[in-house]
Amino acid sequence: MKILVYAISLMCAAWLTKARSETFKVGFYNYPPMMIESGRTGIYQELLDELGKITGHRFQIEYFPYARLAKRFDLGQVDVEPGVFPGWVKQQKVPGVFSVPFGKVIDILVFGPGKHFKVNTPNDLTGRTIGLVRGYSYPELRELFDSGAVHRSDAVSETQLMAMLAAGRMDQILINKAVAQYSILQTPKYSEFVVGDVLGSYDVSIRVHPSKKALLPxxxxxxxxxxxxxxxxxxYGKYGVSL
Incomplete structure (x- = not known):
């Protein structure tokens, strides 16, 4: 029944829309299973494909390293970025404007073999070094990073982060739960990792450059x-992820 309702909604949306179709530049970075550069697949790719059918707009996707994507958004060279919580980017030059939320990002600690310990609050990480992706912002840890109580060691991507944990170059990393679970399923040697506590849960939206805010309705x-x-x-379920 829901599939029928969805099909009818797609037809209604096509009939009702009178606005001219536009093309919007979308910034992606390799972030399986959310965005998978090899094969141009993933949750956010499929989400935008469906949004294109409903809105009549075209979403032109290009992959960048995350730090470069942020700069391009500031410069107005990227119009749209999916999967963003407003608090992550509020300190950026151009925070953007946001759609209604469509999903969640849950950040968890993942430990190397024999390195697990209980983390009830962020303060339990005092004196530790946490592996993170360069450019990512973590509101719960900002004060601890700024004071030097917790140290961060940056990787260029989640893929590199997991590989560094496997090589023993880090004891613990902070990563999206869906990404960690997908990576562990895809790479058997990661099965020795210990999935730890949740450090943050965020309702994520589509970030739109202010120059394109007319897209939002x-x-x-x-x-x-x-x-x-x-x-x-x-x-989400096609990639083994539940909301």
């Missing part, structure tokens, strides 16, 4: 159509 409407029909849940 149709984008919000399309996201709500997909949520009501169960389409977003189905897309």
């Amino acid at each position: 149709k984008l919000d409407e399309a996201i709500l159509i997909m949520k009501r029909s169960g389409a977003i849940t189905r897309i």
